[in-house]
Amino acid sequence: xxxxxxxxxxxxxxxxxxxxxxxxxxxxxxxxxxxxxxxxxxxxxxxxxxxxxxxxxxxxxxxxxxxxxxxxxxxxxxxxxxxxxxxxxxxxxxxxxxxxxxxxxxxxxxxxxxxxxxxxxxxxxxxxxxxxxxxxxxxxxxxxxxxxxxxxxxxxxxxxxxxxxxxxxxxxxxxxxxxxxxxxxxxxxxxxxxxxxxxxxxxxxxxxxxxxxxxxxxxxxxxxxxxxxxxxxxxxxxxxxxxxxxxxxxxxxxxxxxxxxxxxxxxxxxxxxxxxxxxxxxxxxxxxxxxxxxxxxxxxxxxxxxxxxxxxxxxxxxxxxxxxxxxxxxxxxxxxxxxxxxxxxxxxxxxxxxxxxxxxxxxxxxxxxxxxxxxxxxxxxxxxxxxxxxxxxxxxxxxxxxxxxxxxxxxxxxxxxxxxxxxxxxxxxxxxxxxxxxxxxxxxxxxxxxxxxxxxxxxxxxxxxxxxxxxxxxxxxxxxxxxxxxxxxxx
Amino acid sequence: xxxxxxxxxxxxxxxxxxxxxxxxxxxxxxxxxxxxxxxxxxxxxxxxxxxxxxxxxxxxxxxxxxxxxxxxxxxxxxxxxxxxxxxxxxxxxxxxxxxxxxxxxxxxxxxxxxxxxxxxxxxxxxxxxxxxxxxxxxxxxxxxxxxxxxxxxxxxxxxxxxxxxxxxxxxxxxxxxxxxxxxxxxxxxxxxxxxxxxxxxxxxxxxxxxxxxxxxxxxxx
Numbered sequence: 007x008x009x010x011x012x013x014x015x016x017x018x019x020x021x022x023x024x025x026x027x028x029x030x031x032x033x034x035x036x037x038x039x040x041x042x043x044x045x046x047x048x049x050x051x052x053x054x055x056x057x058x059x060x061x062x063x064x065x066x067x068x069x070x071x072x073x074x075x076x077x078x079x080x081x082x083x084x085x086x087x088x089x090x091x092x093x094x095x096x097x098x099x100x101x102x103x104x105x106x107x108x109x110x111x112x113x114x115x116x117x118x119x120x121x122x123x124x125x126x127x128x129x130x131x132x133x134x135x136x137x138x139x140x141x142x143x144x145x146x147x148x149x150x151x152x153x154x155x156x157x158x159x160x161x162x163x164x165x166x167x168x169x170x171x172x173x174x175x176x177x178x179x180x181x182x183x184x185x186x187x188x189x190x191x192x193x194x195x196x197x198x199x200x201x202x203x204x205x206x207x208x209x210x211x212x213x214x215x216x217x218x219x220x221x222x223x224x225x226x227x228x229x230x231x232x233x234x235x236x237x238x239x240x241x242x243x244x245x246x247x248x249x250x251x252x253x254x255x256x257x258x259x260x261x262x263x264x265x266x267x268x269x270x271x272x273x274x275x276x277x278x279x280x281x282x283x284x285x286x287x288x289x290x291x292x293x294x295x296x297x298x299x300x301x302x303x304x305x306x307x308x309x310x311x312x313x314x315x316x317x318x319x320x321x322x323x324x325x326x327x328x329x330x331x332x333x334x335x336x337x338x339x340x341x342x343x344x345x346x347x348x349x350x351x352x353x354x355x356x357x358x359x360x361x362x363x364x365x366x367x368x369x370x371x372x373x374x375x376x377x378x379x380x381x382x383x384x385x386x387x388x389x390x391x392x393x394x395x396x397x398x399x400x401x402x403x404x405x406x407x408x409x410x411x412x413x414x415x416x417x418x419x420x421x422x423x424x425x426x427x428x429x430x431x432x433x434x435x436x437x438x439x440x441x442x443x444x445x446x447x448x449x450x451x452x453x454x455x456x457x458x459x460x461x462x463x464x465x466x467x468x469x470x471x472x473x474x475x476x477x478x479x480x481x482x483x484x485x486x487x488x489x490x491x492x493x494x495x496x497x
Numbered sequence: 498x499x500x501x502x503x504x505x506x507x508x509x510x511x512x513x514x515x516x517x518x519x520x521x522x523x524x525x526x527x528x529x530x531x532x533x534x535x536x537x538x539x540x541x542x543x544x545x546x547x548x549x550x551x552x553x554x555x556x557x558x559x560x561x562x563x564x565x566x567x568x569x570x571x572x573x574x575x576x577x578x579x580x581x582x583x584x585x586x587x588x589x590x591x592x593x594x595x596x597x598x599x600x601x602x603x604x605x606x607x608x609x610x611x612x613x614x615x616x617x618x619x620x621x622x623x624x625x626x627x628x629x630x631x632x633x634x635x636x637x638x639x640x641x642x643x644x645x646x647x648x649x650x651x652x653x654x655x656x657x658x659x660x661x662x663x664x665x666x667x668x669x670x671x672x673x674x675x676x677x678x679x680x681x682x683x684x685x686x687x688x689x690x691x692x693x694x695x696x697x698x699x700x701x702x703x704x705x706x707x708x709x710x711x712x713x714x715x716x717x718x
Binding site for chain 2: 131133134136137138140141143144147148151154155156157159160161162163164166167170171174177178180181182184185188198240241244245
């Protein structure tokens with residue numbers, strides 16, 4: 007029951023937002039709803055701290071440390087995005103880009119999107135989890151094509167087609183898992199519950215599980231943005247409204263990664279961890295390498311941030327692939343760090359767009375003068391996302407890479423070296439592109455001043471997390487990360 | 498008893514082969530209406546096969562999925578696709594990146610690959626599914642092939658639902674379908690995704706004045 011409540015909150019918020027006629031009220035409902043979800047999730051987090059796992063509805067829901075980390079990220083970024091939307095969408099309303107009627111649907115779709123992401127995380131049945139991941143695609147297609155321009159429709163079409171194909175391939179993985187589980191467990195109804203599968207995974211047919219994991223990795227990997235299946239990602243992330251881009255880059259890719267990790271645990275238990283770890287490492291490395299040239303030559307700042315997400319999902323996959331204690335800890339910490347930092351950057355990008363009305367980087371100069379707060383936060387966030395010490399991403403990347411060297415395996419060390427070269431190049435690309443925008447004198451007469459107090463509050467909220475993780479990891483988070491490693495190791 | 502199983506297996510095999518043939522018709526034809534009819538026919542055979550499997554195996558929940566599949570895949574989705582074609586006044590088929598003869602030859606190769614690769618994956622406890630998994634995989638891959646090779650938005654939708662049909666058949670033939678709740682969710686997803694894609698077909702037609710997805714090339718590096 008206590009798990010169900012987490013899912014009901016966003017649904018009620020979504021419906022309430024549709025039925026209120028005035029934007030003045032619906033934005034407060036949206037903020038309040040996501041704030042309650044955030045607080046409630048912290049409460050669940052304490053429960054996990056004491057009981058390790060929670061189950062509900064005849065094992066239909068299953069919550070452990072891995073779930074709670076993902077839902078915590080979802081609720082934090084969702085609250086920030088709701089806060090930011092209040093200011094951002096109102097500014098677009100004044101600008102005349104959207105109508106008041108559309109705004110209601112915006113809030114509805116946003117909270118349904120949050121609902122589907124939370125649903126993915128708490129489900130125990132792997133088949134229903136597949137349905138929920140497809141559900142996230144369906145809930146967000148209209149958000150990608152929200153502005154109805156030609157390029158928005160193109161992005162939305164690519165998004166729904168590519169993600170649906172990927173998800174359909176993943177279904178084959180689910181079917182194969184079900185087939186091998188049925189051979190062992192026998193009972194039809196319960197054969198797909200992750201908590202049951204985990205206990206008997208070692209009795210599955212190894213070649214079936216290998217094949218299943220491959221399909222799952224390609225299928226959910228499409229949704230997670232792992233290269234070479236990432237081609238929809240820069241389009242969708244850059245064409246969606248900025249708060250939605252933050253949710254996409256910050257949390258949606260983590261939800262798909264969550265699905266992959268669940269199967270990774272099963273496959274490791276069945277055939278030993280080498281097989282799935284190697285695959286994750288290879289896909290992770292390809293993602294990092296692929297993102298480098300696109301970041302270096304990029305002209306559009308939202309696409310730049312989107313390609314950076316491809317890089318970071320690669321880092322996360324790599325960290326899980328290394329499989330050591332520090333790297334898994336680092337990878338899960340990186341999930342959190344990347345979510346808050348990337349969401350913060352997309353918020354900055356939204357403010358730039360509202361001020362300069364362009365997404366081309368060459369046309370933007372002197373952000374620090376026209377938008378003093380955004381400019382400062384942008385500079386900090388750029389340093390953070392590129393992994394500059396002492397910021398949070400440095401901490402998690404350092405943990406992952408140190409473990410890569412520590413493993414002593416020759417391939418792992420070569421992989422780690424390549425990653426360090428790539429990260430350095432990405433650092434150069436980011437600093438060069440972003441600091442040309444931040445400094446300089448603004449061309450034309452652009453008025454000085456921030457967008458609204460809501461957007462600033464949302465940015466400060468996320469900046470708080472960026473800075474605190476840089477210097478101190480709260481005990482609650484530390485315990486969750488340690489539990490995740492235990493879940494993976496016991497597999 | 499053995500006689501019975503052989504007869505059953507024949508019936509399902511024949512249906513499976515017919516499904517594969519209608520999928521090949523999809524690849525070989527350029528006319529949109531023929532494509533939708535072929536899809537509806539294949540869905541009907543899939544439903545029939547699903548009904549037969551329910552009857553032979555005596556698992557009741559397959560009847561429910563058979564019923565929903567009959568309503569959704571044979572009636573609602575083809576009907577919706579015809580509606581989109583009519584509403585958007587689509588006359589011409591935009592065509593394919595490769596010509597139809599070559600496409601048919603490639604389709605044969607895909608079927609061979611599917612047969613070869615699934616030969617020894619699964620040891621079947623029952624004989625009457627032996628040819629079904631390769632065919633299911635072939636249908637999935639052929640759907641994928643349709644999506645890659647065709648330029649038109651509606652043919653891409655048909656490719657996607659072809660893939661999903663293949664998966665549905667794979668689940669049916671390997672393990673008598675998925676648990677009921679998963680199947681229900683699957684049908685819901687298919688329905689909603691086809692409707693959303695239909696809406697986007699309309700919007701793309703409005704703004705690009707054509708349904709050629711080759712025109713969708715504004716977002717490039």
